[in-house]
Amino acid sequence: MKPNLMPNNQKQIAPKMKQQAKKKRSDRSLGYMLIAPSMILILIIAIWPVFQSFYYSMFDLRLNNPSKSEAYVSYKVNLQTYLDNYPFLISSLEDEVDQATGKTKSELEAIKTNLEKVDAELKSDKELRSKYDEVDEKLTVMEPISEELAVSDLDKEVALDLEKAVINSSERIRELKSELKNPEDVIGLSSSLKDSVITPNFIGLKHYKENLTDSRMWKAIQNTTVFTVISVFAELVIGLAIALLINKAFFGRGLVRATILIPWAIPTAVSAFMWKYLYDGQNGIVAKAFAEIGLFDQMTDMLTTSTGAMFAVIFADVWKTTPYMALLLLAGLQTIPSSLYEAAAIDGASKWKQFLKITLPLLKSSILVALLFRTLDAFRVFDLIYVLTGGGPANSTETISILAYKVMFAQTNFGEGSALSVIVFICVAIISMIYIKFLGRDLLNDR
Amino acid sequence: MNKKAGPMFYVFLIVFVFLVMFPFLWVLASSVKPVAELFGDRAFIPFTNNMTGENYESVFVNYPFLKYLWNSLVVSTITTVYAVLVASFAAYAIARLNFKGKTVILGLVLSVSMFPQIATISPIYIVLKNLGLTNSYLGLIIPYTTFTLPLSIWLLVTFFRKIPFDLEEAAKMDGASPMQTYWRVILPLAIPGIFTTAILVFISAWNEFLFALTINTDDEFKTVPVGIAMFEGQFTIPWGEVTAATVIVTVPLVIMVLLFQRRIVSGLTSGAVKE
Structure with a gap:
C-alpha cells in the first residue's frame, strides 16, 4: 500500500488514510534511523576497503620502501629525510675535499656544488622555503615532525632535478669509494638522501597485466578451483547421504548433532594443525593408514608430493565441513511433508524415484543455498592451507588467497597484493552472481 | 520422521x-x-x-598460552556484544518496519558477509598501522565488524520475523511508541534468538585467523588460533604441546556445543531454510 496510490476522491476515509500515511512516514524515518549505525559501519569497515584495495592495486606500493610506502599521485619531497641527510652529507663532503687531492678533489667539489645548486633551487620556492626552515629548526631541537609538515608537494621540474642530482651524486661517490677517508659515511648519507624524493608510484593497471600473464597466479587460480570443486562436491554428496540417513527418529539424536557440530565449531587453524599431526610423515596415524591401504607409496608422500598435499587439504576440509552441510540439508529435508512420500509409495514409486521426484526438487533451494555458502567459503580458503601446507610443496596447494597474503606480507608488496585480492573479490562476485541467478530472489524475500 | x-x-x-x-x-x-x-x-x-x-604443563609454562586465551576471550566478547547490539536495531527495522530499500539493504548485508577477507585486508592493515592500532585489542575488534555485523543482522532478521505481528499491533493499539514496543514486547521475545546469534558470532570471532595473524603479531596480543598455529620448537614441531593445546581449546567448545546444540543448529539453518 504505497502512499501515492491513495484514492483522493474518497473523502470519508481520507482522515484514516492520512493517519496511516503519517504512520508510514514515521515508520520509515525510524527505520532509516535504526539501520543507519550498521550501514555506516559496514560502509566504512567493509565496503570502503574493497574500493581502497582497488585504488592501491594501481600503485607500486611497498611498505618496506619509504619512498613507496604510500600511494602518491604527484611529486613530493620528504623534508625530514632530506634535512636529516643533506647538511651532514655536505659537511662530510667538505671534509673529504680537504684531504683529497687532484682529480678526486675536483670531482668531489663538483658533486658538492651540484647538490648545493639543487638545494638552492628547492629553497627558491617561498612556501617550500618556510617549511624547509621549520623542519630544520624542529630537527635541531629534536622535536617530532608531523607527516603533513615533512612531506611537501614539489614542482615536477624541481623534483626531477633533485632526483637526478641525488642519484647522480650517489653514483659518483660510490665510484670514488677507494679514494675516500670515510667512504661508509658519505655513501650511506648519499643513498639515504635518495629516499627523500618521492615520485608518483601510480602505475595504472600494470599489476593486473603482470598478474594475468603470471603463471604462478594462474596456477593459484587452478589450485583454488580444484580445491573448491572437489571439496564442495564431496561435501554435498556425503552430506546429502548423511542427512538422508539420519532423517528419522532415533535414540541419541542430540549426541549425534553435537558430534556433527564439533568439527564445525573448532577453529580451522587449530584443526589444520591437528591434521598436520595426523598426516605427519613420521608419526601421523592417518598418513600411516592411507599408506597401508595403498593410497600412497610411503607415509611421507602425504605432505611432500603435490597430489598428496592437495588430497590432504581437501580431506581435512571435507572432514570439517561435511557435517555442517549435512545439518543444513537435514533441516531442509525436515520441511518436506511425509504425506508426499506416502502418496508416492501408494502410487508404487520406488525409493529412488521418490528421491528424484520429491526429495531433490523440494530440496533444491536448500542445496543451492548450502552450495553457495560452501563454494564461497572454499574459494577464499586461507587458514587451513596456511597452517597445513603453507601452500607447498612447490606451490602445489597455493591458493589465490595464500598467494595474495604472501605477496602482501612476506614481500611487503601491497600494490601487487591488492591487485590479487581484487582478483579474488571479482571471482567471488562472479560465483555469487551465478548462484543468485539460480536462486532467484527468494533468498532475500520474507517467506 | x-x-x-x-x-x-x-x-x-x-x-x-x-x-x-x-x-x-x-x-x-x-x-x-x-x-x-x-x-x-x-x-x-x-x-x-x-x-x-x-x-599440558609445558603449554602454560613455556608458551604464553593463558595470555592467548585471555586475548581471544576479550576480543571475541567485546566484538560479540557490540556487533549484536548494533545489529539488533538494524534487524528490527528490516524485519518489522515498512520502508523502501529493505530488500536492497538485506542484499547488501548478505553480499558483505561473503566478501573475501583478503580483499579488505590491505587498506585495513595500513589504516590500523597508521593509527597505531596494530597489536591492540581494538585492532582486531574493528576489522571483526566486517563479518560479525552482517552475520548478526542476517540471523537476527530471521529471528525477529518469527515473532507474531499481532503482539506488536496490540501494543500499538494500547498507544506504545515503536521504541517502547521494541523494548517491552519484541526484545523479551527475541532474547532466545539474540542469544543464539551471540553464540554464533562469538564462535566466528573466536575462530578468526587472517586478521589476527596479520594485525596482532606481538605475543602479548595474539589470539588462540594464531598462537597455536605459531607453536614452534627449537628443531621440530612440538607435537606434545600442540596436541595438549588442541585439547585445551576443544574441550570448552565441546561443552558449549553440547549445551547449546539446539540453538546453534537453529541459528545455522535459520537463514538457509525456508519454512
Missing part, C-alpha cells in the same frame, strides 16, 4: 560418530603421552602406560 531406525542404522551411526571424532580422540590420547612415545614405533599405539601431564 516416522521411519524406524533398525540395528544396522545404529551400527552406521556409531561408525559415523567414531570417524568424525577420531582425530580428536587420537589427539587426546597423544596429548597424555610422554614426548618420547610420540615418535618411533610407539607413535601408533593409542594408549600409553606412562600417562603424563607434562605436555
